[in-house]
Amino acid sequence: MTNQLNVPDIGDFEQVEIVEVIVKVGEKIKKNDPVVTLESDKSSVEVPSEIEGVVSNINVKVGDKVSKGDLILEVNAEQKNDSEELKVKKEKIPKDTENLIREAEKSIEKKEKREVVKSIEKKEKIVDTPIKIASEKYNLSKNSEDIDVTETKEWIDSLSAVLETDGSKRAQFLIKQLIEHSYKQGSDLVLSRNTPYINTISPDKESKSPGDQNIERKIRSLIRWNAAAMVVRANKKFPELGGHIGTFASAATLYDVGMNHFWRAKNNKFGGDLIYFQGHSAPGMYARAFLEGRLNEKQLDKFRQEVKPGGLSSYPHPWLMPNFWQFPTVSMGIGPMLAIYQARFMKYLINRGLIKDQNRKVWAFIGDGETDEPESLGAIGLAAREKLDNLIFVVNCNLQRLDGPVRGNGKIIQELEGIFRGSGWNVIKVIWGSYWDQLLAKDKTGHLVKLMNETVDGEYQAYKARNGLYVREKFFGKYPETKELVSALSDKDIWRLNRGGHDPHKVYAAYDQASKNVGSPTVIIAKTIKGYGMGKSGESVNTTHQQKKMDTDDLMYYRDRFDVPLTDKQVQEIQYFRPDENSPEIKYLKERRLNLGGFIPERTTYAKPIKAPPKDIFDSFKVSTGQKEMSTTMVFVRLLTNLLRDKNVAPRLVPIIPDEARTFGMEGFFKKIGIYAHEGQKYEPEDSEQLSSYREDKKGQVLEEGINEAGSMSSWIAAGTAYSNHDIEMIPIYLFYSMFGFQRTGDFNWAAGDSQSRGFLIGATSGRTTLAGEGLQHQDGHSHILSSTIPNCVSYDPTYSYELAVIVQDGMRRMYEDMESVFYYITTMNENYQQPEIPKGVEKNIVKGMYLLEDGGAKEYKVVKAINKDRRLRLLGSGTILREVRKAAEILRKEYSVVVDVWSVTSFNELRRDALAVCRENMLHPDKKAKLPFVTEQLSKQKGPVIATTDYMKAYSDQIREFVPDSYRVLGTDGFGRSDSREQLRHFFEVDSKFVVLAGLTELKELGLVNAKEILAHMKATGINLDKVNPLNQ
Secondary structure, three states, X not given: OEEEEEOOXXXXXXXXXXXXXXXXXXXXXXXXXXXEEEEOOOOEEEEEOOOOEEEEEEOOOOOOEEOOOOEEEEEEOXXXXXXXXXXXXXXXXXXXXXXXXXHHHHHHHHHHHHHHHHHHHHHHHXXXXXXXXOOOOOXXXXXXXOOOHHHHHHHHHXXXXXXXXXXXXXXXXXXXXXXXXXXXOOOXXXXXXXXXXXXXXXXXXXXXXXXXXXXXXXXXXXXXXXXXXXXXXXXXXXXXXXXXXXXXXXXXXXXXXXXHHOOOOOOOOOOOOEXXXXXXXXXXXXXXXXXXXXXXXXXXXXXXXXXXXXXXXXXXOOOOOOOXXXXXXXXXXXXXXXXXXXXXXXXXHHHXXXXXXXXXXXXXXXXXXXXXXXXXXXXXXXXXXXXXXXXXXXXXXXXXXXXXXXXXXXXXXXXXXXXXXXXXXXXXXXXXOHXXXXXXXXXXXXXXXXXXXXXXXXXXXXXXXXXXXXXXXXXHHHOHHHHHHOOOOOHHHHHHOOEHHHOHHHHHHHHHHHHXXXXXXXXXXXXXXXXXXXXXXXXXXXXXXXXXXXXXXXXXXXXXXXOOOOOHHHHHOOOOOOOOOOOHHHHHHHHHHHHOOOXXXXXXXXXXXXXXXXXXXXXXXXXXXXXXXXXHHHHHHHHHHHHOOOOOOHHHEEEEEOOOHHHHOOOHHHHHHOEEOOOXXXXXXXXXXXXXXXXXXXXXXXXXXXXXXXXXXHHHHHHHOHHHHOOOOOEEEEEEEHHHOOOOOHHHHHHHHHOOOOOEEXXXXXXXXXXXXXXXXXXXXXXXXXHOOOOOEEEEOOOOHHHHHXXXXXXXXXXXXXXXXXXXXXXXXXXXXXXXXXXXOOHHHHHHOEEEEEOOOOHHHOOOOOOOOOOOEEEEEXXXXXXXXXXXXXXXXXXXXXXXXXXXXXXXXXXXXXXXXHHHHHHHXXXXXXXXXXXXXXXXXXXXXXXXXXXXXXXXXXXXXXXXXXXXXEXXXXXXXXXXXXXXXXXXXXXXXXXXXXXXXXXXXXXXXXXXXXXXXXXXXXXXXXXXXXXXXX
């Protein structure tokens, strides 16, 4: 039986060209196997087979233009058994009947879901532990808003009965129903996102730590001391080094509990939890590693002294300490966002079956002041939508930022609670330590909680900067009821009333509950004191953050406060302290980490290289397209399509798109490999019948990030560091408007370099004049200058398809075979033009940065009567402007008899990088023969002026000036972009062929080869105004 395969619904397109026939006659094909590739001027897409069998006839060829319904090929179907025949019949059911069946199936499915939900609710009701309510009478504190205290009491009594009988879930359900009913009746009251200013977990619900609290306190004290000593010693030697003591002092307990009981290290059986440490707390991590024996005293004494080997970086920097730190978390705000996308990428890898689900967690530590950075909270909605229950934020609320209180007139904990809970997070507040439990239990009137709710953070900060008497008078003294509560307590007792973030019992309970939470991310908001234990030098005072020195009295106080076993002399000498290897403390410390799989932080990788894709994948882009025109953006999309056919490379590709797939012609990937969605697709897309329909899938490969460059870059970094964090090499390819890449996400790009990320960044639609009508905010003329600032970023601006193929092939080799920690930034354009065949033997020079494209001495470019045979005009160009340069060369040859060489410069950045390295080598080795930079070597082969023209600022090409052996002039697009045609814009910015010719003639005039009259004639003939305003000033 012969079946026919026709062109499916391709949307609004008609007469679309076939650019590739993938199958052959006699070849066996399966459903969804690609058979041909269609390409319009805006999109490239594979047509998958809808039938199975052996290809008997192919009715199309490359170059044919087809529309919906046209015959592509014929297939001899294999003999089917009865069940397959039934399946075929089912597929041919009329559309109306099929819709009826689908509706019926949905109805049955809904009924089954309702039954499952009822079953679950029954089970939940059984396990929902009733809450015992104390049988004491309620003495409600007076509230000016309460017009009927008796009625209020009745409602509270009713709710208490429900809690005691049916548990919290039933109580929450009833409250929700009441609020919804009130809203329907016209009340604008909505459910409050805030709870009272007390701990989320009540004392009777706290899980108890199995650890030895006495030993853990001793270990914590030693870590505190060594961390402070390290900073003080460094600044005693070199006062300019800086450092921070106060942040870790406030967070020591938060880290200690995690290290001793929760954070599992990576080993040969487990992938490890991932911890994003708060940047300013780095000294504490070094101090712990010192006790663990991973760092020694010499290394601690090299804190912030990294020029010589063995130094310790100021903050977490994987580039500087590649075996220690995993994640850069400074500058502020990038850590939280990177952590969210790391947790999402972990789920992505699990759902795609690339790594095992081992219930690993991502923990991110954040300062409360850091939450003012938009990036800190900008992606918390995504974490909730994606149900990232593998993500735990710990916000260290010490109430202070660098200059003063975070919210002096408000309450940062309550603010964050509302934001996170409103976004769908599980919120756990750890505000008060265990010493408060009895006071809260005795608060029968509710005045203590009322007082806690009323007090603002500026007051709370001041209390801890004073003493117990001050707290008694200013805090408890506000109400007679609260004053009475502490009447039996001494001022010393009041001063001991601790905050939750310094109480290991409270912290353990919070971590335990967070680790067990299912279905949503968790945030633990812990209240601490900045500079905890530092005394008058820095405890809870506005200058704490800058504190890097402590005098002898302060150090003595610190020692005594935490019972550090040092003599006065040892304190005066600021000695470190590490107990004997066989001491209970060291044994306990190592035993805890051994039980949790090893040490943290530690950066390792066991990823295997990816086998190189076949050479023919790239070779197909090295031939001429003939009369067919296409943009380099489309070339890249087609290259990516080819890579998706390679069994080794395909599963590792991670296409990342910031809601611009249709702009870049990538919509064909939607159906081919699917868009990642953690819940799959719950709806039928309106374009489901089309070839490029919007298909979401739990195993989808495309990360469609929406209009979100920061999130896209965060995903790219997560994928680009998977070789270390998940022991699997992934190939992230992030395509974006080039203007919104390096300019929009500069901090993240820098962090990518620090993280040693690998992958491709594709600045599509690049060039200040190439994007044409989009205007000032979209037109990129400087991304290559920005990319040049990142040491391990390799950047290129190719013109032709073969250049792009060679560059990508080299990048695949360097990053995924040689496993070199670099990443590539490549700009592509949306301008269509013919793509020529690759010249012979230019591959190496394409990678190095430049190659001779048109040799003025070659037969095809030779001038019969040259005005000077010994002097050539050397024209350099890159990107689409290279085509303007080639036009100019033709004019100069024909109209002025000038011998012209044209060089394609694929990367001015790579040329400069090589040149600087060579010059440095020559400087350091004066006894050896000096080498020539590559660019100098190439341009020294001939003599004559050199002119470079690009679609970027002049500074981009000007950076090689000192290495050019002749006079050098640059043309570029300095100034703000604007909307118009490419022709008009290139003339406005003075980079079209007319201005290239003008620049060439100007250089020749300096050599006495042309005169001013000839130049003026050219200007008049080409419409160049002598009084044209500088585009930089317009």
